[in-house]
Amino acid sequence: MATKILGIISLWIIGIISTLGYGGVILLMAIESANIPIPSEIIMTFAGVLVARGVLNFYVVSLFGAIGCVIGSVVSYYLGMWGGRPFIEKYGKYVLISHHDLNISEKWFTKYGELTVFFGRLIPVIRTFISFPAGITKMNMTRFVIYSFLGSLIWSILLTYIGFRLGENWEEIRQIFHGLDWIILVLIILGVIWWIARHIKNSRIKD
Secondary structure: HHHHHHHHHHHHHHHHHHHHHHHHHHHHHHHHHOOOOOHHHHHHHHHHHHHOOOOHHHHHHHHHHHHHHHHHHHHHHHHHHHHHHHHHHHHHHHHHOOHHHHHHHHHHHHHHHHHHHHOOOOOHHHHHHHHHHHHHHHOOOHHHHHHHHHHHHHHHHHHHHHHHHHHHOOHHHHHHHHHHHHHHHHHHHHHHHHHHHHHHHHHHHHH
């Protein structure tokens, strides 16, 4: 089932980029960075195939991919800034997120925000959502944009180059990253389990 859905998404991505060219790259990468998990691995590697065919330019594709990421990231950032904290303060207790946790997150992004955003843009799955907590903690916008752009540019260049080198066999990368996505999701699930266990343990100590 998951493979069929991914196949449908792939055809949709191919159609948009084939029709809109560079505009399609910006649009899709913006959507992907605005908390909507469509695979950038497919977007940019297919764009790389079009580079190999002489349809698109490597440097322009990479730059536009990064610009699209920043656009979507800014949208996600403001969603987190305007509605994220009030929402979590009101409903966070139901998912075991406390005011103390929010304060820790703010201190983390204040101290390590640049590195978190930069490296977060280089990790599948996490890159899609990393901007939201940055907004919740109100990370400095200028630094947020700069490090989001730098991380996204590296990611875009890497995927475009892979698509360029693989040519018509570009879909091989989809299988590789699809497996990596599952590994990261498992790690996230384990992290959630640890989070729940920690809060249950702390609540028992308080009792």
